[in-house]
Amino acid sequence: MLGRTYEGQNCSAARALELIGERWSLLIVRDAVFGGTTRFADFQRSLGIARNILAARLDRFVDEGIMERRLYSERPAHHEYVLTERGRDLQSIILALTRWGDRWAAPAGPPVLFEHVDCGGRLEQQLVCTVCGDTTTPEQVVSRPGPGATAPAAA
């Protein structure tokens, strides 16, 4: 598993990638978060992904607490895969990826728009300072060691 090579990385971005960083994984999450997809056959149809790869990714999500496996049909037994809170919280990663792709890799314009359900307005991810309330630019971000900086790196 690629993830093993991350052992020395005490970094939350690295840990997040370790859990959900394989590319198909994030597209499965995209379908779950924005398409409400829960069933194996629906993921398979949407992604055109090999069944064995899809099954492995969904199992991994269940193991990592990102999805829950629920029985939705008893005869025959069929399960669906429902995002947990931890899984739903991946939405902002998908939105950040989409914003970048819209800007730099969508010559025909955004394939999908994300809108505010209340008013239909376009949504924008902003970086806001929780102290002074300013909306900051990328140049105004500095990093420094946090409370977990001296913890052993995640295995």
Added chain:
Amino acid sequence: MLGRTYEGQNCSAARALELIGERWSLLIVRDAVFGGTTRFADFQRSLGIARNILAARLDRFVDEGIMERRLYSERPAHHEYVLTERGRDLQSIILALTRWGDRWAAPAGPPVLFEHVDCGGRLEQQLVCTVCGDTTTPEQVVSRPGPGATAPAAA
């Protein structure tokens, strides 16, 4: 190349992943964006990544316009890798990954804090409606086809 399997995906998140979705790639970008790293040896030291993999990733970034290769020493000839605007704009993806990892995969607390250079305040990514100005919750996001929805999927 994994990316070939994305051909049917007309989706900006998929295209962004295609360009920068391999996990080491995003950690290289992290070091470049937040550490100001530009030199091969410095990336190598920070990441502990195999030289051939690092070289391939940096070459790919140059090909994709995410980094520029610049000569910084003539004898011997040494190059550094400097983020372009397209590359610097990946910051928000790293921040979104970090936020998720801090919340769900950092039991000892965040290894790194991102702060506002002006006041030292903690920064938070918010989803703001560009029409009504509301800060929205994840449940308030809906997706619909955009102008690029009927374009052929990116090859």
